[in-house]
Amino acid sequence: MTAYTHTILRMKESSKRFLSVKQTDSWQTSSLMFLTTDGAVRLDMEGIRYELNAKDSVLIRSGIDVMVQSLSSEQVVIYTVTFDQFTLAQDAQNELVYKVNHDNLPDNGEVVKGSAVLFSYIKQIQTSQIIQEQAKWLEEIMFIFRKQSKPYNEKVHYSINMILQYMAEHYDQKLTRKDLAHKMGFHESYFSTFFKQSMGMSVTEYIAQIRIDEAKKRLLQTDDQIQIIARQVGYADSLYFSRKFRQKTGRTPSQFRMNRRPERIAAFQFVGSLVAIGIEPVCIDEETDLHSDILKEHLASSLVINEHTPDDVFKSLQLDVIIVPNYYYSKPTLIKRLEQIAPVLVLPYAGHHAVPEVLSIRTPFRKRK
Structure with a gap:
């Protein structure tokens, strides 16, 4: 296999987690992580949910809150490998300088379904104590991820659906492009472009749209005061909410409720x-x-x-x-x-x-x- 030019993968730690029936485990990733399982589990990463079956594998970026729950009727084993990726930063005459760089990795939450080979590699990488062998294992794992992960169009469709699901469930909270990009493992600028191309509006415009539409439902269903509804859909300032509502609909909240x-x-x-x-x-x-x-x-x-x-x-x-x-x-x-x-x-x-x-x-x- 040909390694990616000027890129080094270095393993930090490998581990096994044992989950009994319906048991959960949670942690925050400190580094990049490959995760695989020998049974059915539900994986929640900062409000975004995945369901994995035996021999499914997932890549998780650093700084991600992870919760895993067993869905199996028997004990499930979760295998994880944490690692770093370095790229060449300086090629001087007498030295090579590498720095940590995660730019060209697959997206956070990238899943490879049912690969027995990938499952075996992640499971067995801990058996080697030699750094060069670990790096070779990691290169093999990354190669399979890049080769077997979803085609681009399917991946884009999957990624946008996951983030729309998250936004639909958390519209009443503070949502920023930076945080949303982080949850999907994207750079903020790329995420903004990707989102607008997919949805035809910016992230900010979309958040405003779903908040206003949720407010419409509350205006029809309840007798709650305007300022209460504004807070319920994520606006601390009711006057600002009313201006946004009129800007989007051509009507004030009171006129809509009539x-x-x-x-x-x-x-x-x-x-x-x-x-x-x-x-x-x-x-x-x-x-x-x-x-x-x-x-x-x-x-x-x-x-x-x-x-x-x-x-x-x-x-x-x-x-x-x-x-x-x-x-x-x-x-x-x-x-x-x-x-x-x-x-x-x-x-x-x-x-x-x-x-x-x-x-x-x-x-x-x-x-x-």
Whole structure:
């Protein structure tokens, strides 16, 4: 195998952790780490969750909080190897100077699934006490990681989904680009570019969007004061929250709350959930019309729409609210456009109870006239 030019890998420590049924163990990495397991475990790294099966392996960057829980009915062994990577910093006439450099490593949380060879290497590297042999083992392990880890497109999709999951669960806390980049093992500048290319908006814009959308749900579901809702979604300053809300929606929080009994609804997805709670939307998305014959029987008078439906058509319907799924976050221009027509409510596509919880528990609807 050919080693990466001007790169040295040096093992620091190898260890075994034994977990009984449902037992957990936690620590913070002080260096780079390879981890593998001989059984099923759940791995949590700073709020991001992975499920590993026997012979799955993962690379973890330094300074990461790790918690591992056994999912097996038998004792599980966790094998770890901590190491450092050095690259050539100076090539003088009489000396070579290396420095610690983690720039070109795979991402934090990079997983190789079910590699018996990789499992064996990580498990057995501790048997050698010779530095040169340890370095060779590490090079072999890194080579397999680079070769067998997910293809670029799949990896990008996986990474962005993991960080979106984290943001959805922690939007009420302080979120910074630096911290989010660290959790995924990215440089901050690269992370910002990667995120904007993936989502069509900056990290800061996305955080503001999900906070405002969570606030909308609370405005519909509760009678909480505006300042309380602002704190619940991550804004310490209620005046700043109100300005951001109006900037995003064209309405103040109070104006949005006044529309708690909408009757004229445009539904991009969620049509079945609406019908189930007695709401007949004014218009339905094209996909539902094409693929759900059962629903079409109940929605014969509903206009079929898609994201290219002209604004004039939408405006003529005098809509009270437009419901879209959260995967539309990747279409920020469309969401902004729809906000100019009627209030937009973004709901989790995988949340089966999202529609009745937000729309019907506190504000019973009537069928449209």
